[in-house]
Amino acid sequence: MTDRAQLAPAPRSRFALPREDRGALDPPERELALARVADLLARPTAPYFEDGPLAVVRRFAAERRGLRLREDRWGNLVLERGPAGPPRGSRGRGSTGRATGARGARRRLALSAHLDHPGLECLGKRAGETRAVLHGGVPASHLPGAAVRFFRPGESDACATARIARVVDPAARPPVVVLDHVRGRLGRGAFGTWDLTPGEMRGARLRARVCDDLVGAAAILATFDVLAARRSRAPLVGVFTRAEETGFVGCLGLLRAGVLGKDVDVVGLECSPRRPWARVGSGPVLRVGDAGTVFDPAISARLHATAAALREERPGFRFQRALMDGGRCESSAYNLWNVPAGGLCLALGNYHNCTPRGGIGPEFVDWHDYEALVAWLVAAAQGWGKRGPGANPRARLNRLWEAEYKRLATSAKRLGARGGRGR
Ligand SMILES: [Zn+2]
Structure with a gap:
């Protein structure tokens, strides 16, 4: 007799694509995105007990060509494709300034998600x-x-x-x-x-004992897979952290260890409590900030431009833009350690398994939001090192200035403005 035989069977899981296809990803890419969710959500996790999801990331790296996997002394994992960045300590930023000037050329995109859950x-x-x-x-x-x-x-x-x-x-x-x-x-x-289902698809809704943040981590792995499927050479860094739920401690270890190169822009991925202004099912969210800080404006602008271009290309793609102040996330920590970071997230129901009735139940996200998130990340990775739209948020304002400044000057003369010279 085994002890396990006495246990009630685990709640069942069901991973299947919803019938509706909004076209954010191509059909084979949807299957990849689903497989990564199924792999990760099957593994139980808790702060300091991320063994299962870490094993999934390790196996993912081992089974694919062209990926490099690094581990820091705290057990956080860093997965990379494409050329490595400049050596640590060298200057990666241009001289144009932190948040306002032209940035993006030759910088690498790093996507970060945590592998634990309360x-x-x-x-x-x-x-x-x-x-x-x-x-x-x-x-x-x-x-x-x-x-x-x-x-x-x-x-x-x-x-x-x-x-x-x-x-x-x-x-x-x-x-x-x-x-x-x-x-x-x-x-x-x-x-x-x-003791809840590891994951169950009903229509377009994914209910699971853990969405936050294994679905974010799955989106990173899916992005690697879709880039490979499209034969893209775009570089990408994936950061998988531990023990976020107890105060970003895994991420703080990573930052204190200085593991990331100075050439990376981080986009933190989260499942974040839904808001009246950021709904489950209305698209992934450009997260401009959390409950504590606002994120790097240049990265947010870049992500916004990427999404706007993607919406032209794929009409089924939708997105939202919001301050997600229902919790704090690692992007705050990255920025405070001078690693520029923005954020994208999925609006989440039953945050941390808290149901409106006061009990414990599955978290849930919308599947189309997840597919659109992966499409967004793939597009961001493909354009990050280039001077595409949004690479220089000041350029748009300069165009407005060029179109209007003469009228300003003429009216300033009428007003008798007497400031110094220069425009
Ligand atoms: Zn989280």
Whole structure:
């Protein structure tokens, strides 16, 4: 008799493309985008227990030609295609200034996503009670009664299931919970995810125990695949970080280690709580900022121009532009460490599995939003090193100036303006 045989079967998953095709990607590219989601979402994850998704990224790199994979001392992964950048420490930025001038030529695009999601770590038994600590932000009021499936690090078959009986001290950080209904073999060091479907497509809606941010990570891998399928030589960097949910600590380790070259522009990818002004199903979102900071304006402008051009080319492509202030994301950390960063995200329902009724349920995103995100990232990667539209956001303002400044000058004379010379 195995312990596992006693466990209730895991909730089923179903990964299938919706019948409707909006045309953001070509049909074979849609299959690639789906496969990357299925690979990653099948793996359980929690802060400090990203073993499964990390293994997926490693296997992805090993199975494809022309990719380089690096790891920093904290276990974050950096995946690269195309020519490597200049050596670290050399100047990668032009002299035209940080956010306003012409930039983009010869710089590389780096896409960043985190591989963890709020989850539990079993602390073992104390005074006859099995306890676990919650890593990541889920309000204590949502926890009692939640079903949890526990895994040993690196395994995808559960070792135990349990239910959260109560929170020991709702004010404590991180919160510790008491478990009951324990089935299977549960010991210290196992990690727990919500006992929900790894992923289920219903129509165009993907419901999953983890969207944030395995769907973001899947979008990066899909972008690598679509670029390869199109035989593109565009360089691309993918950054896969750990332990974002406990305060960007994986990303901070990466930044402190100085692993990224000075020639990269980062676009942080997230699933971010939907807003009345950024809806699930209305397209991926150009995230101009988060709850703490606004992002690099030049990168945002570049992404905006890419999306506008893509909409001309593929009429089914839609996008939104919004301040997504429902959470903070790693783009804030990158910018504060002087690595210029913008952001794109998917509007997310049931953020961190919190349902409107006060319990725990699957997160959800819209599949067409995801496909459009991948199409956007591919277009961005293909144009990033070139002086395409949006490469110089000041150019548009200069054109306006050239068209109008004479009228300004004539009227300034009438007004008797007496400032210094020069225009
Ligand atoms: Zn996230």
